[in-house]
Amino acid sequence: MAGVIVDTRGLARSEQNGRGSAEPEAALPDSDRPELGGALEALSGEILKKRSLEISSTSFVTIISIILGVALALLAEKTFPFPRPLVAAQSACMLLLFVCTFYYFLSISIILRWAPSFADCAQPFIITSLEIPPTYFLGRVTGWDACLAILFVFVAAGVGSTVMWSPVSHFGGDRKAQRMLHRIFREVAVIFGTGALSLASIGLAAHFAQAGKMWWGFGSCAVVLATLGALVARMEIQLSRIHAYYGVNRPPFN
Template identity: 45%
Template sequence: MLDVQRGGAIQALTRDVLIRRSLEMSPNGFITIISIIQGVALALLAQNAFPSPSPLVICQSIALMMVFVAIFYYYLTLSILIRWAPSFLDCFLPFAVAGLEIPPAFFLGNTVAWNFSVAALWLFFALALWITTKWSPPSHFAKVPMAHRRYLQGLQECRLCLILGGTATAACGLFAALDPGHNLFWGLTGTTTVLGAIGAQIWRIEIRVSQIHALYGVNRPPFN
């Protein structure tokens, strides 16, 4: 009888350790992957921006830098709010999202290519958010269903910002291709659109994260 009880206790302990390790792996892995790829993207951005610092290149570089910050901020926030056992798709998405940050660094000064590459990043990121929304059950937020609703609302708002921003940025690229005489105008319009989408996304995340923390009695004001 003692052996059976001891075996059951060991099995339960092993299961708890396995679950804990599995759940702790996803956020740490995401942040590590994003940080490494963004380091490469940042190096490429600096390498391609400094040799020809025209007004358009400077604006595109600033916008792309803010894209890096916004994506890192999203994954850092995600790693605080939820935990899950990583799957192949979970491993693929961070590489794909962060990898799409690299092409715009090669297109600095090229209005059409830069706008289309950033639009592709935004729209794929929106798809990744949809997948995250689908696989984020209420169990992530214990016995506070309102926190789960606020979390889903935040993801839906961010996805809307990305879809609108990506579509508008792609439109700027299309107009630049059809109207090459106003390359600078469409380039600056594209960077302004990207910055606007980033601002809206961060604004909604800050509001929703503040609301979620308040539900658990934690004072976390927006933009604190």
Template identity: 50%
Template structure:
């Protein structure tokens, strides 16, 4: 005979809170929440990028558009990788940072073909990204890795490499914006240099993340070859 249950009143809990339930809920909502936020913002950014790329295409605008698309992909890839490696109970800061950082991908889509503004917005994006990486480093103790200290060290090596890439690259892109502003007859050239710098940064971020993620997975016996 099936077990009979009494009537459940309106608003009654279907699952009482406990330590295990709280942990499971945090684990479930943490990655899906971040990926959902990033996906929504990047969907908006991608739509604006397409809208502003095709009406008045230029050489510089086309290069900047492709570069920005790869920035979108690298940001999504980073959050996807971190959601696999790190899990914690989300706080307000965890909700705030993805909105702020990912939202800075949107303004450059309005300045395709404008070497000064496009480079300046990308510089701001990279500087803020560097700050976000510093916060991630602070709140990623060894407990995330079951006290496997080598995995913890590899993650922090990755975050340090990404911070340096974002910081140095941000200064270089800001320099391109400044030069484009001060030397107007060479703006297209500085715009192309700025886009090339961002492309190099994206390549470095993807390469280092692939390598470090592969090494961390290998420590746990999981086969994840880089660039597989």
């Protein structure tokens, strides 16, 4: 035991180093302290544009997808317990309507981008949510037609108003491209306005008719299919022209 010599200087140095590495944050210089709520990226004009481009369209399509998912689940719940021919036809029309809604918003969000306002945030809730009530009237004619006629009126108004919110700045000053897109909006507004008028007429006829309501219902389904078919046909043709104008290969009905 007497021959063992303990070097306490090394232990003292290691203890000092240990205390130095565990130095509290309060002892750090002010320049080295993390800022509470510090920004990851300072705001500038370019950053603001980038964030608007990245977030607005993605959020827009996401909320539409969520609402359509709710509508689709409700449609399945209301369809399968009552698999009558008219219910099946109306459900098929509603399913196609959901697809066309997503198709329209996705296609337009690729072409148009702007900083979203309250009206832009409210539009998908107002229009897309109107696709839920017709599900509660499956198997009936007047109520189903009335709900879809109201929906088509709102769609026509919303699409028509988009002409005002798509100035030539979206196209780099190219008015020809702007006119091509505005033609899509006007055609879609006319298509849905005509569909709304037709559905309202059939609904009134079915309400006052004493018999044959099922056939009036099939007539309403034919109007919905014709409206959606015209929408897809005109948009495919016009969108392919816009893409070709900018040198992008997008054949119609590809």
